[in-house]
Amino acid sequence: METLNFLTPEIVRSAAEKVGTPAYIYSQETIEKRCSEVLAFPNAYGFNARYALKANPHLAILKIIEGKGLHFDASSEYEVMRCLHAGIPADKIQLTGQQFPKKHLKEIFEAGVLFNACSLRQLEEFGKNFPGSNVSFRINPGTGSGSNRKTNVGGPSASFGIWHEYTDQITKIADKYQLKVTRIHSHIGSGSDPEVWKAVAEMTLAQADKFPDVHTVNLGGGFKVARMSSEKSTDLQSVGEFVKQVFITHASSTGNEYKLEIEPGTYLSANCGSLICEVDDITDTGAEGYKFLKLNTGMDTITRPALYASEHPIILLNDSSETEDYVICGHCCESGDVFTVDESDTLTERNVAKANIGDLVVIEGAGAYCASMSLKNYNSFPTAPQLLLKDNELKVILAPQEIQDILAPEIVPN
Numbered sequence: 001m002e003t004l005n006f007l008t009p010e011i012v013r014s015a016a017e018k019v020g021t022p023a024y025i026y027s028q029e030t031i032e033k034r035c036s037e038v039l040a041f042p043n044a045y046g047f048n049a050r051y052a053l054k055a056n057p058h059l060a061i062l063k064i065i066e067g068k069g070l071h072f073d074a075s076s077e078y079e080v081m082r083c084l085h086a087g088i089p090a091d092k093i094q095l096t097g098q099q100f101p102k103k104h105l106k107e108i109f110e111a112g113v114l115f116n117a118c119s120l121r122q123l124e125e126f127g128k129n130f131p132g133s134n135v136s137f138r139i140n141p142g143t144g145s146g147s148n149r150k151t152n153v154g155g156p157s158a159s160f161g162i163w164h165e166y167t168d169q170i171t172k173i174a175d176k177y178q179l180k181v182t183r184i185h186s187h188i189g190s191g192s193d194p195e196v197w198k199a200v201a202e203m204t205l206a207q208a209d210k211f212p213d214v215h216t217v218n219l220g221g222g223f224k225v226a227r228m229s230s231e232k233s234t235d236l237q238s239v240g241e242f243v244k245q246v247f248i249t250h251a252s253s254t255g256n257e258y259k260l261e262i263e264p265g266t267y268l269s270a271n272c273g274s275l276i277c278e279v280d281d282i283t284d285t286g287a288e289g290y291k292f293l294k295l296n297t298g299m300d301t302i303t304r305p306a307l308y309a310s311e312h313p314i315i316l317l318n319d320s321s322e323t324e325d326y327v328i329c330g331h332c333c334e335s336g337d338v339f340t341v342d343e344s345d346t347l348t349e350r351n352v353a354k355a356n357i358g359d360l361v362v363i364e365g366a367g368a369y370c371a372s373m374s375l376k377n378y379n380s381f382p383t384a385p386q387l388l389l390k391d392n393e394l395k396v397i398l399a400p401q402e403i404q405d406i407l408a409p410e411i412v413p414n
């Protein structure tokens with residue numbers, strides 16, 4: 001049976017009274033703890049950690065993480081604007097995006113944001129606009145890591161980064177625009193295969209050697225975090241020690257001592273957030289069918305289960321000593337809005353406390369890629385409010401959305 005991470009039933013009740021359900025709650029203390037763990041990553045020739053803010057970009061979270069001394073990796077020009085709005089200095093922000101910036105192009109790079117080119121076209125555009133600048137590039141090292149195609153972002157089936165056989169073309173474009181390649185980057189996905197991650201470190205170092213001005217090698221994020229009690233988190237110290245030795249061995253044969261950078265998202269935020277909700281209904285499909293537990297939240301608020309078949313601990317807060325198997329589903333009018341499916345999209349049952357309508361429920365491991373990745377306002381359900389738990393006090397950091405907030409931007413032409 002799964003247990004609560006940082007919440008207590010009393011805190012959940014008081015959050016529900018304050019803003020209703022569903023609502024996200026984040027723990028400042030846990031975020032700070034994770035930052036300290038990341039900052040202790042072993043290294044040989046210097047180290048920097050970036051937070052991949054796509055995981056959870058709330059301004060309050062960014063401020064906490066900046067306060068701990070981390071830098072940031074943004075995945076769009078709009079995430080860069082979010083960082084600048086939070087008062088984060090431009091030189092602590094890197095843009096690694098699938099789409100080249102347009103609207104804020106001048107504003108962000110003239111301010112000093114670092115650019116990590118993710119395609120040859122992006123590198124060319126950057127060169128045209130900012131000749132003579134320093135630049136980084138993201139390489140697709142030819143292999144990836146991820147539990148399925150949707151979480152694997154390296155190898156031939158991934159469009160992310162510049163294919164590893166095209167480094168001559170990078171040199172050509174850099175020469176054409178007097179760009180200085182000072183950093184190299186790889187991120188292969190949020191998988192659980194440390195062997196692949198380690199092999200990519202060696203391969204990225206070899207690529208770095210082709211560019212004489214490179215001083216920093218960024219190995220991305222993708223450190224697995226156990227959400228379910230049956231899973232195992234990456235041991236940052238042991239992966240870090242291995243990577244440190246790879247850097248030392250590489251330096252002893254090439255003389256190139258590279259600074260290491262990593263940019264986790266999940267590791268920093270996944271278990272720092274929980275989604276609280278309620279049992280809305282219990283139905284069944286007869287003796288040969290299933291018993292369904294319907295929650296008052298779903299894929300509009302937490303999309304990972306429907307998108308990736310991701311498992312999250314689901315804990316019912318009641319005094320029942322009995323348990324029961326349920327297919328747990330969300331409140332959207334979609335047969336895909338189910339929390340308990342396997343990777344082949346087959347319904348699975350979860351054994352939880354025997355439920356009553358109105359029971360409070362906690363969905364754990366909801367701090368990363370949950371609020372940020374939600375299908376906001378599907379079925380016109382309001383966006384869930386967010387709370388920060390700080391020194392045992394709950395502070396509202398995103399106000400509940402009302403139906404008027406959803407309707408206000410919509411225009412009916414005359």
Ligand SMILES: Cc1ncc(COP(=O)(O)O)c(C=O)c1O
Binds near residue numbers: 221222265
């Ligand atoms: C470029 C880049 N860096 C870092 C991350 C963070 O990955 P994770 O949250 O698995 O640590 C991502 C996630 O997709 C990414 O695309």
